[in-house]
Amino acid sequence: MRILVVEDSQVVAKILRHLLQQELDCIVDIAPDLTTARTFLEQEQYFVAIADLSLPDANGGQIVEVVQQYQVPCIVATATLDSAQRKRLLSLGIVDYVFKENRFSYEYIVKLVKRLHRNQKIKVLVADDSSVSRNYIRALLEQHLFQVMEAKDGAEALALLQSSAGIKLLITDYNMPTMDGFELIIKARELYLREELAIIGLSNDTDESLSARFIKNGANDFLQKPFVHEEFHCRVLNTLDALEMLRLFWKQANYDYLTQVYNRRYFFDYFSQQMPKISKKKTQLAVGLIDIDFFKKVNDNYGHDVGDEVLIEFSARLRKIFADKFIVARIGGEEFVVALKGLKLAQAHQLFDDFREKLAAQPIVTSKGDLKVTISIGLHCRNADESIDEMIKIADQSLYRAKEQGRNLVCVSGLQI
Numbered sequence: 262m263r264i265l266v267v268e269d270s271q272v273v274a275k276i277l278r279h280l281l282q283q284e285l286d287c288i289v290d291i292a293p294d295l296t297t298a299r300t301f302l303e304q305e306q307y308f309v310a311i312a313d314l315s316l317p318d319a320n321g322g323q324i325v326e327v328v329q330q331y332q333v334p335c336i337v338a339t340a341t342l343d344s345a346q347r348k349r350l351l352s353l354g355i356v357d358y359v360f361k362e363n364r365f366s367y368e369y370i371v372k373l374v375k376r377l378h379r380n381q382k383i384k385v386l387v388a389d390d391s392s393v394s395r396n397y398i399r400a401l402l403e404q405h406l407f408q409v410m411e412a413k414d415g416a417e418a419l420a421l422l423q424s425s426a427g428i429k430l431l432i433t434d435y436n437m438p439t440m441d442g443f444e445l446i447i448k449a450r451e452l453y454l455r456e457e458l459a460i461i462g463l464s465n466d467t468d469e470s471l472s473a474r475f476i477k478n479g480a481n482d483f484l485q486k487p488f489v490h491e492e493f494h495c496r497v498l499n500t501l502d503a504l505e506m507l508r509l510f511w512k513q514a515n516y517d518y519l520t521q522v523y524n525r526r527y528f529f530d531y532f533s534q535q536m537p538k539i540s541k542k543k544t545q546l547a548v549g550l551i552d553i554d555f556f557k558k559v560n561d562n563y564g565h566d567v568g569d570e571v572l573i574e575f576s577a578r579l580r581k582i583f584a585d586k587f588i589v590a591r592i593g594g595e596e597f598v599v600a601l602k603g604l605k606l607a608q609a610h611q612l613f614d615d616f617r618e619k620l621a622a623q624p625i626v627t628s629k630g631d632l633k634v635t636i637s638i639g640l641h642c643r644n645a646d647e648s649i650d651e652m653i654k655i656a657d658q659s660l661y662r663a664k665e666q667g668r669n670l671v672c673v674s675g676l677q678i
């Protein structure tokens with residue numbers, strides 16, 4: 262990523278470069294005037310430009326138009342800004358303006374650049390029956406590099422939420438034909454939890470109780486129309502920051518820190534909740550309980566850190582093969598489980614046996630050299646109405662047999678295939 266800083270004060274330019282490079286993997290070019298900025302813009306592709314309005318060869322903010330001619334998003338860093346200038350800059354479509362007042366101003370710029378970088382991957386759905394309003398919101402969101410999707414009523418928005426994966430923010434109007442904003446939010450919350458989707462309600466209705474009703478129905482925030490650019494951006498950014506924070510807490514609570522697979526609690530909670538649905542739909546469910554053979558010896562011979570390296574690389578291989586389609590969890594020190602939904606026993610056996618064979622054939626590279634690692638697997642396919650605990654118990658008996666019969670084996674419900 263390449264960033265252009267247009268700034269005639271060497272001190273400010275150096276601070277910005279230092280902070281940007283500390284926080285982001287980026288190259289920062291510094292142009293002390295408009296002429297140099299133009300030369301840089303001709304030669305390089307920039308992710309964003311941070312521009313001072315008052316430059317030695319152009320002190321009326323002309324830099325903004327120049328940056329925009331090259332389709333580069335522009336953040337203005339300025340010492341002063343009067344109301345006419347502010348309006349002009351906002352109508353030009355700058356990302357934001359920041360007053361160069363103190364250290365926090367520079368930190369805000371860096372935070373904004375990081376946010377812009379992340380925004381490129383974030384899908385935002387705008388539900389509003391007014392095309393003028395949708396276009397306006399789309400333009401504001403695109404200034405911040407979001408991917409924008411549009412729906413002209415609640416029903417269309419719901420269909421999009423059901424069919425397109427990865428929508429992180431829904432911005433919805435209240436008054437819409439076929440399905441209003443409240444009904445849409447209630448239905449959206451049945452599909453997505455608060456750590457998966459953030460919602461901002463909008464309305465130009467004068468009813469004072471709307472904002473509270475939006476939030477009580479599951480929205481994260483509310484904006485009264487018409488709103489100013491800055492308020493819109495601040496609300497969107499705060500809402501997304503909160504979503505990311507929730508997501509982080511959720512990850513910390515449900516993932517294993519060392520191996521980056523689900524933890525024991527998530528695994529048992531998830532399947533306890535899913536079991537009635539699995540029973541009702543008569544979905545096949547197999548669990549493979551996987552234990553690394555003689556793992557204690559790895560720790561004893563090479564040290565606990567090398568043991569950790571083995572666990573990390575082993576989990577990475579497990580994730581690569583299984584995690585896209587199935588639930589992978591660490592349920593003990595060197596004990597993992599993979600739950601395969603929708604596969605027959607023979608298919609599940611084949612997958613686990615291939616994995617076992619490949620692992621044994623490809624040593625794990627550690628800081629103390631290459632280590633040959635094998636695993637034993639107890640496989641069990643769900644019968645009748647077994648709970649997840651009962652399934653794991655049976656898989657554990659098969660795992661025990663695999664260990665007894667020499668390890669580096671898959672054993673399944675009573676027999677060894």
Ligand SMILES: Nc1nc2c(ncn2[C@@H]2O[C@H](COP(=O)(O)OP(=O)(O)OP(=O)(O)O)[C@@H](O)[C@H]2O)c(=O)[nH]1
Binds near residue numbers: 554556564567593
């Ligand atoms: N490095 C490391 N070791 C761990 C961790 N969690 C558990 N262990 C170790 O895993 C080892 C498990 O050993 P055992 O249960 O005796 O089994 P084993 O040596 O793998 O032998 P078998 O299972 O019979 O093949 C113990 O030495 C634990 O200290 C961890 O997070 N990191």
